[in-house]
Structures are given as structure tokens and as C-alpha cells.
Amino acid sequence: MPVSTVPLRPVPGPRGVPLLGNLPAFGRDPLGFLVRLRDDFGDAVTWSLGPKRSLFLFHPEHIAEFLAARERTFELLEIGWAFKQLIGDSLILSKGSDWRRKRSLVQPTVRPRQVRAYASAMVECARTAADDWHDGDRIDVRQQMTLITQRIVLRTLFGNDLGDRTRALGEAMAEAEHGIGAELRNMSLFLPGWVRTPGRRRFLRAVATIDAEIHRLIRARQRSGDTADRDDLLSRLLAARDEEGRPLTAKEVRDEAATLWAAGHETTSTALTWTWYLLSRAPEARERLTAELAQVLAGRPPTIDDYDRLRWTRQIIKEALRLYPPAWLIPAVARDGAAVAGTRIPAGTVVWCSQWTTHRDPRWFPEPTSFRPERWDPDAPDPVPDHAWYPFGGGQRTCLGARFAQVEAALLLATLAQRCHLDVAPADPNPSVGLLLQPAAPLHATVRCR
Incomplete structure (x- = not known):
């Protein structure tokens, strides 16, 4: 386990209000509040x-x-009632031996060999979407990226297209994610689960739609009896067995499938939405992307074997994830004996870090708000410290889908940029804080085919 050589000296942060502490200031502007904590108080700040x-x-x-240390001396913090309702007792919220068991069952479904098998579906879904684009078309970037990544997750997770159910499931997931984000920003974070506000009732209807559809798919797959012969994630979850030969229960499969659905498409579609926005303001980076695609691909669609050779493409994705990390906040609760850099942290303290603030710290990233994919060149003069970039978390609880997401984002960008570029309207979008960092308003773009 890494041990910090930098002393930890926590200092008090801004004064809060009775009972609520700093929640009102955090709720008004979460990202700005965290940046002020860093800039005004230092590297370790207490707050409430x-x-x-x-x-x-x-x-x-x-x-x-x-x-x-999150599995050893820090335990998960369950943030709010809504998040728990959506993903249940999935791997993300499991602890101890239950977490280790589920990880051993879920991890094989997203190993590099499996991601390799899904690459062709990723490219095919992107090409199908691009076939409907014409030069001069105006599109909603996030909507289009979401349609592509939804198709991919349906193919790789469920092994088929849900037809007319796709839209209903997508809308239900969007409503559920909106409800989680709203809860993070206001007093409903502290309301007991039995309180049913209008927002919570809408949220529960959305979760009921998700539950019904996923359980329908599970029952259909179990009736078919062909899970061992299929290569989609749902079949692999149903066929998985732990060391004692036990399968995941139907509820456990539902929870993992809902988590994979939410994480498997929304994270990548969000990252690609920000990527197109950034590229539309960086003509030199865009020209270099065009040149790389022409040289590496020579007019053919990309494959998984091209991934390592598409260096500039991957650097663009990495820089977009730095500036606009979809996941932006990680909390955990200190147990007895918890310490960082040798400094004891009282049990029960909620410890936080934020990709947003670290990724935009000028100490680690010169010109931190500038889009500079070249900073990720292997020979760049300013090497990035470990854990100054961590869009997928870190430690044992690093996102299992990190490889899937990075391959997917790079192959989709390569496939689409090979055909066209998206000129995003000039307005600068503000990120909206929810479960993920999304543009606060739709990003509209003009399709420029080549």
C-alpha cells in the first residue's frame, strides 16, 4: 500500500450553519465550493x-x-437513499467478504479478453449511428452519444436489442440518475427512506421500470437455458459460480446488471460529449486526430488491434477525462485505526477526494483549464504524479469497467471522427452536478462530413 511522504496537517475549513454545516454552500455550487476549499485552506481541510x-x-x-486503504481502514459511505435503490447491494456498495465474493464473480465479465470480444460491436454501433448523419445536420451531441452507448450496452450486457423497450428503459435510467443527483444537492439527502416527496415518487416509478425490464430479461435467459453458450455480460453473470459453487441470486444479478447499465453507457456517453465540445475548440488537436486516423486506419474501420496505435486518440480521451471527469467525488468513512501519512483520523470521519479538483490543480497540470492532449505524451516534460489523474478511482475498488470504458471511448471517437467532425455551438457549457458531471444544457453541433 502506498504511504505518503507528504505530512497530513488538517486545517479547519469554512464555518457552516447550525445543523446543516456546509451543506447549503456545497449544494449551491459543489464544484466551486471544493475548489475554494483547496485554494483557500490547503491539502487537508475539515468541513461538515x-x-x-x-x-x-x-x-x-x-x-x-x-x-x-478503503477495504482495510475505510469503509464505504452510502450517499443517500436514492443511489441505494437504483443499484441495490451490487459490487459498488458491498463490503468485506460479500464484496470479495461478488468481485470474483463480476470481474471475469469485463477482463481484457472479454472487452476485446465486444470491440466489434462498439464500432458497428458507431457506424450505424453515423450512417444517419449528413453534412450540415444539427444534432444534440449528448443525445446521439447516448443512443450509441445504449446500443452497445444492450448488445454487450443483454446480448440483443430491446426494440421498443429501449427508449422506456433509457428514459427510466435517466430519471433515476436525475433523482440521485438532485438528492446530493439538497436536504433530501438526510430524509429517511419512508418520506415520499414528489421527486422520490418519480424516482421509484423509474426504478420499477428498470426492475421489471431487467427481471424480464433474466427470466427469459434462464428459460432458454443457454447461458453457458452466450458471450453477453448477463449470461456470464448468470453462469458465474463462486468458490463454493454458488451462483448469484436473481436479485444480485439484477443489481449488477443495473449497475453495469448505468456505468456502462452513461459514463462513456458523457465523456464523449465533453470530448466533442473540447475538440470543436481545438482545431490543431482535431487536425492531428484526422491525420492519425488516416495513417493508422487507411480508410478502414478501427479494430481492437488498433487501440494501442491510436495514441493521439487515446490522449484526447484521457485529457477530456481530466477536464470533465464523469465521476467527480469519492467518499469513505474512517474506521478505528484509520490514518493517512501517519496522522490518525477519528473513526466516523467521512473522508473525501474529488477528481474535479485534483485534475484541475495547477501544481500537477500547468494551464489546468486548457485542453492539451500533448500533456499525456510519453516524453512530456511535466510528468503527471500518480493519482493526480484518477477518473476511475483507485486501489482495490478501482472501477472494474475502466478498460471497457477507455476502449469504447477511443474506438467510438475514431469511428465517428473518421467520417466527420462535430462543430459544437460556441456557448461555454457549465457542468451540472449529479451522479455524473453532465453539461447543464444541451450541446448542439453541426455535422461536418469529410
Whole structure:
């Protein structure tokens, strides 16, 4: 486990209000609040989110040690009622032996060999979408990226297209994710689960739609009896057995499928939406992308074997994930004996780190708000410290789908940019804070075919 060489000296942060602490300031502008914590107070800042004592970490060495210790001396913080309702007791929220068992069952479904098998579906779905685009068309970028990644997750997760159910499931998932984001920003975060606000009732209807569809697919797959012969993620979850020969229950399969659906398409579609926005303001980076695609692909569609050779394409994705990381906040609760850099942290303290603030820290990234994919060149003069970039988390709980997401984003960008570029309207979008960092308003673009 990494041990920080940088001393940890927590300092008090801004004064809050009775009972709510810093929640009102955090809720008004979460990203701005965290940046002010970093800039005004330092690398380790105490603050309060409602009644909870909290410590925010901003230095990469502290973050690396904290993330590495999450299974040992820090435990998960379940943020709010809504998140739990959506993903249930999936791997993300499991702990201890239950987490280890589920990880052993879920991890094989997203190993590099499996991701390789899904690559052709990724490219095919992108090409199908691009076939409907024509020079001069005006499109909603996020909507189009979401349609592509939904098709991919349906192919790879469920092994088929859901037809007319696709839209209903997508809308239900979007409503559920909206409900989670709304809860993070206001007082409903502290309401008991039995309180049914209008927003919670809408959320529960959305989750009921998700449950019904996923359970329908599970029952259909179980009736067919061909899970061992199929290569989709759902079949692999149903066929998985732990060391004692036990399968996942139907509820456990549902929870993992819902998590894979939410993480498997929304994260990539969000990353690609920001990528097109950034490229439309960086003509030199876009020209270099065009040149790389012409040289590496020579007019043919990309394959998984091209992934490592598409270096500039991957650097673009990596820089977009730096500037606009879809996942932006990681919390955990200190247990007895928890420490960072040798400094004890009282049990019960909620410890936080944020990809947004670390990724935009000028100490680690010169000109932090500038889109500079060249900073990820292997020979770049300013090497990035470990854990100054961590869009997929770190330690044992690093996102299992990180490889899937990075391959998917690069292959989709290569496939689409090979045919056209998207000129995003000039307005600068603000990120909207929810479960993920989304543009606050739709990003419209003009299709420029080549």
C-alpha cells in the first residue's frame, strides 16, 4: 500500500450553519465550493456536510494512500437513499467478504479478453449511428452519444436489442440518475427512506421500470437455458459460480446488471460529449486526430488491434477525462485505526477526494483549464504524479469497467471522427452536478462530413 511522504496537517475549513454545516454552500455550487476549499485552506481541510464530520484530501499522495486503504481502514459511505435503490447491494456498495465474493464473480465479465470480444460491436454501433448523419445536420451531441452507448450496452450486457423497450428503459435510467443527483444537492439527502416527496415518487416509478425490464430479461435467459453458450455480460453473470459453487441470486444479478447499465453507457456517453465540445475548440488537436486516423486506419474501420496505435486518440480521451471527469467525488468513512501519512483520523470521519479538483490543480497540470492532449505524451516534460489523474478511482475498488470504458471511448471517437467532425455551438457549457458531471444544457453541433 502506498504511504505518503507528504505530512497530513488538517486545517479547519469554512464555518457552516447550525445543523446543516456546509451543506447549503456545497449544494449551491459543489464544484466551486471544493475548489475554494483547496485554494483557500490547503491539502487537508475539515468541513461538515450536515451533522457529519468530514475531511477533504487534495494532495495526490494522500489520495493514493486513502484509496488503497478503503477495504482495510475505510469503509464505504452510502450517499443517500436514492443511489441505494437504483443499484441495490451490487459490487459498488458491498463490503468485506460479500464484496470479495461478488468481485470474483463480476470481474471475469469485463477482463481484457472479454472487452476485446465486444470491440466489434462498439464500432458497428458507431457506424450505424453515423450512417444517419449528413453534412450540415444539427444534432444534440449528448443525445446521439447516448443512443450509441445504449446500443452497445444492450448488445454487450443483454446480448440483443430491446426494440421498443429501449427508449422506456433509457428514459427510466435517466430519471433515476436525475433523482440521485438532485438528492446530493439538497436536504433530501438526510430524509429517511419512508418520506415520499414528489421527486422520490418519480424516482421509484423509474426504478420499477428498470426492475421489471431487467427481471424480464433474466427470466427469459434462464428459460432458454443457454447461458453457458452466450458471450453477453448477463449470461456470464448468470453462469458465474463462486468458490463454493454458488451462483448469484436473481436479485444480485439484477443489481449488477443495473449497475453495469448505468456505468456502462452513461459514463462513456458523457465523456464523449465533453470530448466533442473540447475538440470543436481545438482545431490543431482535431487536425492531428484526422491525420492519425488516416495513417493508422487507411480508410478502414478501427479494430481492437488498433487501440494501442491510436495514441493521439487515446490522449484526447484521457485529457477530456481530466477536464470533465464523469465521476467527480469519492467518499469513505474512517474506521478505528484509520490514518493517512501517519496522522490518525477519528473513526466516523467521512473522508473525501474529488477528481474535479485534483485534475484541475495547477501544481500537477500547468494551464489546468486548457485542453492539451500533448500533456499525456510519453516524453512530456511535466510528468503527471500518480493519482493526480484518477477518473476511475483507485486501489482495490478501482472501477472494474475502466478498460471497457477507455476502449469504447477511443474506438467510438475514431469511428465517428473518421467520417466527420462535430462543430459544437460556441456557448461555454457549465457542468451540472449529479451522479455524473453532465453539461447543464444541451450541446448542439453541426455535422461536418469529410
